[in-house]
Amino acid sequence: MTFAGDFHCEDYNALSDEAFRALVRRFLVESHPPGLRHPPKRLHWDRAEPWYMILARAGWLAPNWPRQYGGMGLNPGKQLIYVEEFEKFGAARTPDHGMALLGPLLINYGSEEQKAYFLPKILSGEHIWCQGYSEPNAGSDLAALRTEAVLEDDTWIVNGQKIWTTLAGDADWTFCLVRTDKSGKKQEGISFLLIPLDTPGITIRPIINLELDDEFSEVFFDNVRVPKANIVGEINQGWTMAKNLLGFERIFLGGPRQAANALGKLRRLGAHYGLLEELAFVDVYAGFLMELEDHQAFFGRVAEKLRRGESLGPEVSFLKLNQTSLYQRITEYGLDIMAEDGALLEPLCGNNNLSMPNQFLNARAATIYGGTTQVQKNILAKAVLDLP
Amino acid sequence: MIDAETMSSIDMVRASTRGIVKHGDLSRIRKLRYTREGFDREVWSTICELGWPGLRLPESSGGSGLGLLAYTALTEELGRGLVPEPLIPAMLASALLPATSLESQLKGETLVLPAWQDARNTLAPQQQLDFANGRLNATKVYVPMAAAASAFLVIGQGQHAIVDANSPGVSIEASGTQDGSSFATVRFRDALCKVFEADAGPPLAEAALATAAYLLGVMRAAIEMTVGYLKTRVQFGKTIGQFQVLQHMAVDMQLEAEVTSASIEAAALQWDRDGPTAAAQASISRAKARASSSAMKVTRDAIQLHGGIGFTDEHDIGLYLRKAMVAKESFGGTKLHRANFARLKPVGDQA
Numbered sequence: 096m097t098f099a100g101d102f103h104c105e106d107y108n109a110l111s112d113e114a115f116r117a118l119v120r121r122f123l124v125e126s127h128p129p130g131l132r133h134p135p136k137r138l139h140w141d142r143a144e145p146w147y148m149i150l151a152r153a154g155w156l157a158p159n160w161p162r163q164y165g166g167m168g169l170n171p172g173k174q175l176i177y178v179e180e181f182e183k184f185g186a187a188r189t190p191d192h193g194m195a196l197l198g199p200l201l202i203n204y205g206s207e208e209q210k211a212y213f214l215p216k217i218l219s220g221e222h223i224w225c226q227g228y229s230e231p232n233a234g235s236d237l238a239a240l241r242t243e244a245v246l247e248d249d250t251w252i253v254n255g256q257k258i259w260t261t262l263a264g265d266a267d268w269t270f271c272l273v274r275t276d277k278s279g280k281k282q283e284g285i286s287f288l289l290i291p292l293d294t295p296g297i298t299i300r301p302i303i304n305l306e307l308d309d310e311f312s313e314v315f316f317d318n319v320r321v322p323k324a325n326i327v328g329e330i331n332q333g334w335t336m337a338k339n340l341l342g343f344e345r346i347f348l349g350g351p352r353q354a355a356n357a358l359g360k361l362r363r364l365g366a367h368y369g370l371l372e373e374l375a376f377v378d379v380y381a382g383f384l385m386e387l388e389d390h391q392a393f394f395g396r397v398a399e400k401l402r403r404g405e406s407l408g409p410e411v412s413f414l415k416l417n418q419t420s421l422y423q424r425i426t427e428y429g430l431d432i433m434a435e436d437g438a439l440l441e442p443l444c445g446n447n448n449l450s451m452p453n454q455f456l457n458a459r460a461a462t463i464y465g466g467t468t469q470v471q472k473n474i475l476a477k478a479v480l481d482l483p
Numbered sequence: 484m485i486d487a488e489t490m491s492s493i494d495m496v497r498a499s500t501r502g503i504v505k506h507g508d509l510s511r512i513r514k515l516r517y518t519r520e521g522f523d524r525e526v527w528s529t530i531c532e533l534g535w536p537g538l539r540l541p542e543s544s545g546g547s548g549l550g551l552l553a554y555t556a557l558t559e560e561l562g563r564g565l566v567p568e569p570l571i572p573a574m575l576a577s578a579l580l581p582a583t584s585l586e587s588q589l590k591g592e593t594l595v596l597p598a599w600q601d602a603r604n605t606l607a608p609q610q611q612l613d614f615a616n617g618r619l620n621a622t623k624v625y626v627p628m629a630a631a632a633s634a635f636l637v638i639g640q641g642q643h644a645i646v647d648a649n650s651p652g653v654s655i656e657a658s659g660t661q662d663g664s665s666f667a668t669v670r671f672r673d674a675l676c677k678v679f680e681a682d683a684g685p686p687l688a689e690a691a692l693a694t695a696a697y698l699l700g701v702m703r704a705a706i707e708m709t710v711g712y713l714k715t716r717v718q719f720g721k722t723i724g725q726f727q728v729l730q731h732m733a734v735d736m737q738l739e740a741e742v743t744s745a746s747i748e749a750a751a752l753q754w755d756r757d758g759p760t761a762a763a764q765a766s767i768s769r770a771k772a773r774a775s776s777s778a779m780k781v782t783r784d785a786i787q788l789h790g791g792i793g794f795t796d797e798h799d800i801g802l803y804l805r806k807a808m809v810a811k812e813s814f815g816g817t818k819l820h821r822a823n824f825a826r827l828k829p830v831g832d833q834a
Contacts, residue, residue, distance in 0.1 A: 366831075381824050382834070385772060385773065388769055392748065394743075417742055476733060482724040
């Protein structure tokens with residue numbers, strides 16, 4: 096592997112958008128393992144590792160981190176291009192919680208020792224991280240979380256349970272929101288704790304989801320002993336820190352990719368069943384394509400704000416509402432035109448492109464994760480429409 | 484992307500509407516409903532003084548040379564105020580009028596209104612005009628505000644005719660519309676006419692997008708009024724805006740407006756950049772289809788959220804619904820534009 100360095104640039108932000116886009120494309124064409132393009136499911140570490148290491152060696156793993164910490168130091172506009180091109184290419188998503196979530200938090204709030212120890216190990220792939228936020232009784236109401244950390248001498252004793260932990264079985268460490276104070280407002284008694292997953296008392300149990308995939312796990316903590324120094328920032332400041340980092344990245348939850356992919360599948364299914372001349376199909380398809388173009392226009396307008404250096408307000412959530420609704424309706428219609436074939440477990444002719452049942456099931460999650468549609472509407476009503 | 488110069492001219496266009504669009508005051512609009520002409524001649528004079536009818540024309544023709552994006556910004560503002568003056572029809576006529584007839588039109592001395600439709604539910608004239616010996620024989624339908632026209636610009640397929648409204652052989656049969664205006668069936672029997680040639684396709688498409696933007700303004704104002712009502716109306720001891728079901732309906736209304744706005748803006752930018760290509764025409768159809776269906780959803784839900792008072796003619800919220808009922812079909816409704824989009828972008832051609 097000789098390409099590390101070939102794509103290195105002292106200041107990516109100084110490139111024009113077109114030049115940077117071309118660079119990302121060339122990087123993907125020359126570096127991405129061909130067999131891993133367009134994976135139908137999230138890859139586990141054993142398959143994702145080669146791609147992760149290619150990104151790591153090229154210095155392209157952390158587009159969002161500043162240069163001094165080994166990231167690409169991209170501004171929001173360039174990050175958007177990076178993500179757009181990765182998605183367009185069908186690049187495999189790596190286990191990226193360390194890069195996407197923990198890294199920025201450590202860079203903003205971690206001690207010098209924590210930054211020096213953890214950040215290089217994320218970049219080298221030595222530490223794979225998973226996120227421990229949600230709990231069985233703290234989903235949409237995340238601040239109600241109850242997994243508890245009690246300080247005894249110089250050790251946190253952690254008890255409780257996390258759920259919906261993505262790729263926990265592949266991870267070495269987890270960053271958790273834990274309850275460290277039960278007396279005041281629920282948001283004010285939460286701390287941010289780093290826990291090695293090989294600590295005695297931790298049990299990981301995979302959850303089989305509606306797609307019959309084991310992407311998620313439950314993680315149980317039974318008197319788990321964690322060094323005092325593993326807390327990030329001040330005690331009871333975990334909620335505020337995590338919330339402050341929910342920045343412009345929310346735009347990615349509202350990108351057009353899922354709906355665009357589903358519409359591509361619908362078109363191929365239409366061709367497969369000989370429907371492309373049938374008026375009813377053509378009418379519905381045109382309606383979806385118009386909605387997709389509308390959404391692309393909507394997304395483009397918000398992305399343009401980012402490029403101009405403006406910050407995004409809560410109205411960015413409108414993107415997610417719109418995209419997920421369209422995504423779901425396309426898959427529902429696709430399932431209908433498949434008729435009995437839509438009941439099959441395996442794709443038609445063994446071709447992943449001729450399948451809608453999995454897409455339909457996958458779309459169920461889109462209005463749940465990252466803030467359910469209903470919670471987003473609660474927030475928008477207050478923050479945008481100024482309703483009580 | 485919108486450059487700074489365009490942005491500032493659009494801001495100026497929007498600002499220029501302040502004298503005519505009275506925020507939250509629809510008393511003028513109410514008074515004009517169901518009158519013969521349906522609009523105010525003095526306001527029309529002001530509109531001509533402001534130069535709006537020439538907005539899209541080059542400066543060499545006495546216009547201000549602005550793009551379709553600026554035009555849609557203007558009609559969005561007019562939609563907010565339910566302004567009834569016939570700017571969109573007049574601009575369609577101005578886009579086609581020969582230079583000799585244009586000056587008096589832009590000054591407001593004449594009001595040439597277009598008569599383009601010869602059938603219900605169409606996007607363009609279906610028949611060639613018959614003007615043997617300089618005399619027109621034709622029937623045009625759904626001609627808005629025909630009673631106010633000084634002349635008609637009768638649009639055919641490539642060849643068009645100008646006919647004085649008072650000429651012998653011109654008869655107007657007007658019918659009231661839901662919004663308090665009217666359209667007419669206009670019959671021309673051996674009517675003396677001047678014939679000229681022009682491509683009416685692009686100006687008709689522009690009128691469709693301008694109407695979409697007008698509907699966006701209607702939506703925005705209806706949402707504003709409805710959200711205001713949710714914050715003040717008290718039932719069960721609290722303002723009804725505290726009820727989650729109503730909050731979610733309001734958010735859905737706002738989402739419709741946001742998507743419509745993005746769709747219109749993208750279509751206008753594409754048109755201004757690429758000209759009237761098939762893809763740009765498809766984008767206009769997309770935006771008009773969206774605006775028509777979204778405006779209906781928003782104004783229906785606005786009535787529902789007002790409850791009983793929303794069902795009265797006395798309350799202004801109903802004015803928005805009635806305007807949407809008319810404008811949604813003006814220059815083509817949702818189904819027609821979806822079919823047009825499908826024709827311009829066939830599913831078989833998608834990569």
